[in-house]
Amino acid sequence: MRTEYQDLVDEVSALLGTPATLESRDFGLIAYGVHDSEDDRVLDPIRTRSILRRRSTVAVRRWFESFGITRATGPVRIPPDPAAGVLTGRICLPVRHAGVVEGYIWLLDEGGTPLDDPRLAAAIAAAAPVGALLAAExxxxxxxxxxxxxxxxxxxxxxxxxxxxxxxxxxxxxxxxxxxxxxxxxxxxxxxxxxxxxxxxxxxxxxxxxxxxxARPAAGGARRRGPAPEGATGALETRRTPPDRGGAAGDRRRTGPPDPAGRADDDGGPSTAAAEGRARARLTAQGGGQAPDEPDPRTGDTPSDPSADGREKRERTEGPSADARRPGGPTYATAARRSPEVRATVGDxxxxxxxxxxxxxxxxxxxxxxxxxxxxxxxxxxxxxxxxxxxxxxxxxxxxxxxxxxxxxxxxxxxxxxxxxxxxxxxxxxxxADVPPDPAVRPLLRDEHRELARTAEAFLDHAGQAARAAAALGIHRQTLYYRLSRIAHLTGLDLADGEDRLLLHMALKAARLR
Structure with a gap:
């Protein structure tokens, strides 16, 4: 900070007998006067906040500008207004150069100083050199x-x-x-x-x-294979191997979510129901727990898990619980809505x-x-x-x-x-972040499945350790297994397979950045 700025503030404070503050025309604090007084006016909250944060808030700025200070040629009185947070009246002295307001000198005043006081005119004259400096800067x-x-x-x-x-x-x-x-x-x-x-x-x-x-920075580059599917320009190659890995079917790649009815894939691959059953069995074996019972076809709840009773039904009918909404970032559904293909259609x-x-x-x-x-x-x-x-x-x-x-x-x-x-x-x-969500993961990013997306991310964050993931989510392990089976059904991914886990984990993390 130039010494001229502080010198001006000290001079005006001494001349008027009240602490002065110098701000730029965008209300950034430049200098302020020290005033040794027991007067509570000196501790005006707006002035104190401006000094501590080195800037006035947008609301305060708009309030002051409503009095025409951006075009002022002389002193402007601003009355107090508790509703606007301005508890003490002020006088604003414009700091001008070449007909342009370059900054403001603020004086706390309850109306005792008339605007034609010669000391105010002297203060404006003293500020002229500072106006030239501010304009140059x-x-x-x-x-x-x-x-x-x-x-x-x-x-x-x-x-x-x-x-x-x-x-x-x-x-x-x-x-x-x-x-x-x-x-x-x-x-x-x-x-x-x-x-x-x-x-x-x-x-x-x-x-x-x-x-x-x-544009986002490149980080290692993404390998592509062949043309991207229509409507998914820029999509990364997706490699998912069915759990049975045997024969020609084991080399086929899924290009979308599974058939909800559990029928065989269009390319002749294994059915979703079979893949889901094997995935659940393998996850259960890894987690050291007992496989959950099949969900009731009428309610979707698992009868063997008391903690799941009603919880999953509520999630389907009322949306996810409050703990599904991370305060630190956008929801998965929001991320899906912001994906490039959606932004191109409806904007963002x-x-x-x-x-x-x-x-x-x-x-x-x-x-x-x-x-x-x-x-x-x-x-x-x-x-x-x-x-x-x-x-x-x-x-x-x-x-x-x-x-x-x-x-x-x-x-x-x-x-x-x-x-x-x-x-x-x-x-x-x-x-x-700008790559469209993988077709297999896209259903999981929908609003109605955000609790499942949160569950999948927690499970993968804990390296697939069911006990730790369930504890972090605050749910019973059987509830976790049930949700994982639903995730496998929605995505067609085998959560016991390393590559499928990698795809799902990266997709969920990247979705937060959209």
């Missing part, structure tokens, strides 16, 4: 931000990409030397923050959702309107990101890319940051902010 920040945006969105084959990177490095000056990375914050509702009020940020820019820069209202890109040094990346996250609304997530050397490599870090931000939104264990280097298997799974 805004122009510089806008230019660097525009260059950052151009570098992040340039096509890899664009011959001007290296030139743009060189221009960005020149604009950054000495800051371009050394390691760099990019953070992504989404969704971002405000205008891009000024680097002057985002300590540690080298540059910031906004990118709308759906731009080429929002959940896509963020814009994303904030932040150029930062790796050692301060998390601190800068958390500072900006404190200004964002609830539900915002952030991701941080890996370390890069030079501006020419920033596009890769940006794609990693976007992927990490989506993982942070889907998995609550990341606390809203995820670093690409800490994602583990999600580095690979993020590359699959």
């Amino acid at each position: 805004t122009r510089a920040g806008a230019r660097v931000g525009a260059l950052l945006r151009a570098v992040l969105t340039a096509d890899p084959g664009d011959p001007t990409r290296s030139e743009l990177a060189a221009e960005l490095a020149m604009a950054l000056g000495p800051a371009a030397d050394g390691p760099l990375t990019v953070a992504a914050i989404l969704p971002w509702q405000d205008p891009p923050a000024d680097p002057a009020v985002a300590p540690g940020a080298l540059a910031l820019c906004l990118l709308p959702a759906g731009t080429p820069a929002t 209202e959940a896509e963020p309107r814009q994303t904030l890109a932040v150029l930062v040094r790796p050692r301060t990346a998390r601190a800068v990101t958390m500072n900006l996250m404190n200004r964002a609304p609830h539900g915002t997530s952030a991701g941080i890319g890996s370390v890069r050397r030079g501006a020419a490599e920033l596009a890769g870090a940006w794609q990693e940051a976007l992927a990490a931000a989506r993982v942070a939104a889907a998995e609550e264990r990341f606390g809203g902010v995820a670093d690409w280097r800490e994602l583990g298997p999600y580095r690979l799974l993020s590359a699959l």
Whole structure:
């Protein structure tokens, strides 16, 4: 922060005898005055929150702007309004340059200072040099931000990409030397923050959702075999071997969910009922438990399992229990609705309107990101890319940051902010987020089966150990076996087979990122 900003605040505070605050035109805190007083007005909650979070909330901002401060040429009085959270009146002094409001000086005032007080005019005059500084920083920040945006969105084959990177490095000056990375914050509702009020940020820019820069990073590549099925462009090859593995039938691949009636597959493979029965028997043998009785054909409940009595029926008629809805991310049904083929038909209202890109040094990346996250609304997530050397490599870090931000939104264990280097298997799974769900798994992602999807994920998260999975889900082991048999029926997958488990596990995890 420039010393001129704090000097202005101290001068105005002394001149008016009340603590002053200097904010940028996007309501980012720049400097504030220290006032040694027992007056409770100094502890006004709006001012205190602005100092602690270094930014006013969107609601407070709209309230203040409704008084015309963005076009003001002189002092503006703002009365208190408890309904808006403004408990103490204020006087706003516009900080202008070349006819444009570049910032605001805020004074706590209960109406005792007339707007024609010469001290207010003197304060506005004293702020003129600061207005010029803010305008210059805004122009510089806008230019660097525009260059950052151009570098992040340039096509890899664009011959001007290296030139743009060189221009960005020149604009950054000495800051371009050394390691760099990019953070992504989404969704971002405000205008891009000024680097002057985002300590540690080298540059910031906004990118709308759906731009080429929002493509997920490649992570190992996906092998394809032959043309994709119609309506499933980009689908990964699916390999599922029937449990009996013998003869020609053992080499056939299923391309969709099983026939609900248990008839033989169209390609002559084993029937769903037979595959399900063998899968249940093998799962029971592995889990060390007794195979559950067949469900009642009228109710679907298993008579031998008291804990299942009524539970499964309620799930089918009333939807899953509350514990099926993970607070950390979207439901499986939501993920299915957001799959590419669905988005192409009905659109995706959940896509963020814009994303904030932040150029930062790796050692301060998390601190800068958390500072900006404190200004964002609830539900915002952030991701941080890996370390890069030079501006020419920033596009890769940006794609990693976007992927990490989506993982942070889907998995609550990341606390809203995820670093690409800490994602583990999600580095690979993020590359699959735009791939349509596998035909076999797609039925499991429907809204009415989200409890089964949660059960399958828990079972696979615990390496197929039935006792641990049942404990984590809070259900009886027999209930778990019953649900697993339903999962096998819906998907046609053999949950005792390693490849089928891998397919199902990856599909469920990837569904959370859509």
